[in-house]
Amino acid sequence: MRTVIAVAAAEVFDRLPAALDGSGPALLPGGPQSLAGPLGPDEDSAGDPTAVVVATSGSTGEPKGVLISASALVASAEATHKRLGGPGRWVLATPARYVGGIQVLVRSLVAGTEPVSLDLADGFKVPDFVAAVDEVCRTPGRHYTALVPTQLARIVAVPDGLAALRRLDGIVMGGARLSPELREAAAGAAVVSAYGMSETASGCVYDGVPLDGVGVRLVDDRVAITGPTLARGYRNRPDLTAESFVDGWFVTSDLGRFTGDGRLEVLGRADDMINTGGVKVPANAVERLLERHVDAACVVGIEHPEWGQIVAAAVVGAADLDQLRDRVRAELGAPAVPKVLRAVAELPLRGPGKVDRAAVRRILDPIVRDAPGSS
Template identity: 30%
Template sequence: MSGATGRSYRSTASRADLVGRSENVVHTAVLPEDRAHRDPAGPCISDDDLTLTNSAFADRARAAAAALRGRGVGAGDVVAVVLPNRVEFVVALFAAWRLGAAVTPVNPALTESEARYQVEDSGAAVVVGDGSVSSVVTMDVAELDAGPGPADLPPAPTDAGALALLIYTSGTTGRPKGVMLDHANLSAMCAMAISAVGLGPADHSLLILPLFHVNGIVVSVLSPLLAGGRTTIAGRFHPAAFFPVVERVRPTYFSAVPAIYAMLATLPAEVVPDVSSLRIAVCGAAPMSAELIERFERRFGVPIVEGYGLSEGTCASTINPVDGVRKPGTVGLPLPGQEVAIMDAAGALVTDGSPGEVVVRGPNVMRGYLNRPEETARTVVDGWLHTGDVGRFDADGYLVLVDRIKDMIIRGGENIYPKEIETVLHGHPAVLEAAVVGAADAVLGEVPVAFVTLNPNTTATPAELHEHCRASLSRYKLPADIVALPDLPRNPVGKVDKIRLRAGLADSATPAR
């Protein structure tokens, strides 16, 4: 693919080719039945405790659908799933789709108030979980396995426009928004991923990213299963335990975030694993430095394929080619069937190579934010998804990310918005002002650092403020450091100058945690 620097770029795959591939991809709602029909005894999905063939997986999905129907779930409803990575999560996903319902995955690490907000905002009819968020769960996961499902429970009509997933992502106000993805979004995204990565029946995905992220669902589960391959769900990630799992289950690929690659690259020198089964490793969720890519590839001999995308685009929009030139420091070329462009503040496409906002157009773009028409209208304009990221194209059409328009912090692949932390800090009686920015971290990429000023005649130690944050925020959102200042720096119009705060952090040592 080539073109004038800075113009919008489209994949070399034609739209007709993409449509043909999409038609060949089985609809997600009937995937378990299709796999069971094609190869009943073939391997499908497994975790540390359970291994299911295609036939057994279809039986489980049918039984779970019957259990959900017994709880009153039907077409158009939403099922919330609050589970760690395990086979039952995927079973619940397909069971809901069999009934024509959608799923909203809930991070089990959320506090009860955070989880309750998502459940209530999504209008979930049932909340499936294992009791870890006891006051929110309404259906124990064990109820999903009540024996073989009834034969008279056929899949709901395969409506491509039916809502499939509600993925919650934080907004600039700190209030999470439900990203609405329908089955057409998922089918298009999976067709793109299958084509770009060359997935087929021989592929075996090792899932280590959380299933409450669209990346974990699309890249590590749906795409390999739709391509005829299989998935192994790993337990909680730990660097020392990762390669023994690879040696035992023999996957052909896995998807991870830069923080995971950083931890693996710093394992002791005596760790020399057998990675011969791996043909690629995929990286997304946050930019990965060229130095880290080179260090990982040199040590383990597994090529890293870096991509870029967001939940609103059903996971991915660009990727470095598997068979072709991979350019570390870029996030690759547009996926087949998508158009990626650079737009200026006036809404005109940039054609001179200058940086601007990255915008995306294609069948993967979300339906919108649930019950937020105004935010949807601001984000998707004339079919273009405005990402909030600043980027440019190099001479070969590879996308280079320059910066982020928004203040979002990406900590080990988890999105954190400063406003949410600032709001919590403002709730402390001693805090007058609070500003949160991202500080560079060698492993996690970024960590949030909070700066506060205190009300006159009050005191609050950093330890007290940390404890205050722990009562309201998930662990991954907690500031790595809280610094009290006499005054916060301001720009000429009186706003807190976060650029100066970030510059000060860049000139100092990494904050203690």
């Protein structure tokens, strides 16, 4: 019986070959020990071993372990290289405990190259990234990296950083939505916006177009994905697996639509719709508007005795909160105006580039509860 072992992120690259061919245990990079241990009969396959278990809390904070097979990881890596223009050498700029970082390592193994890894112990630093790009570009062939929007924003703010980006043949953006403003700031760099998650072995839809072999459809307006990159399900949670993996499709919690040219547009999470006074306000739409005027924003719904829910927002880099409210009112209507709007130094994160919405609610909820007439 194969087992899952917890490993440090720094060990993943060396242990991956044995995990992929089944001669070694499945890897749990940086995950809780509760997800380690023997694999159940439905969690592994002799012909296609479970190679990695990725710990993810999703948006609810409930720890889950996503079971990703060797074939799913390899299929994702090969499809990514095909879309980007061929195998190459990668800069690992995100932690290898998350699926985006793990996939950089898998792509490197598939390409037969050695990644250049940043030391992220003290956080992401643009000079370190520039040096890593310089090192990787000394090797002939194609050169890539994978980033999250917060990293890209820091890079493009530095002339040397933008110059380094433009040396690369592909920059896969994941973790969070890439705003049009940030994409424009990175003009001249080969930026690709990727949509996916641990359950799809990383990004599987690039700039709205599925990778080869991946299928996308809408189920009750929710994005559903099929193809060879799908995970097996959730560790020790057959109930969650049955709920989300249905007839070969993974049904996400994201709302989507198809544009006129057939591209997928992700509109936000289904559970991020805020019902305030009987009016439904999409949190994602308010966030996108605010992010045109601030460095970052997170919009959440908070329970309220009078309104049912109210729109609440935390923003980074705000100059005039009243002006922000006026902009929301003018473009989205009065119900979308945040009744609670707070400037913060930074948004709490639960992964690379992913805002911890539950933590934002905890920050904003005391403001609501302490307000006059809220009890």
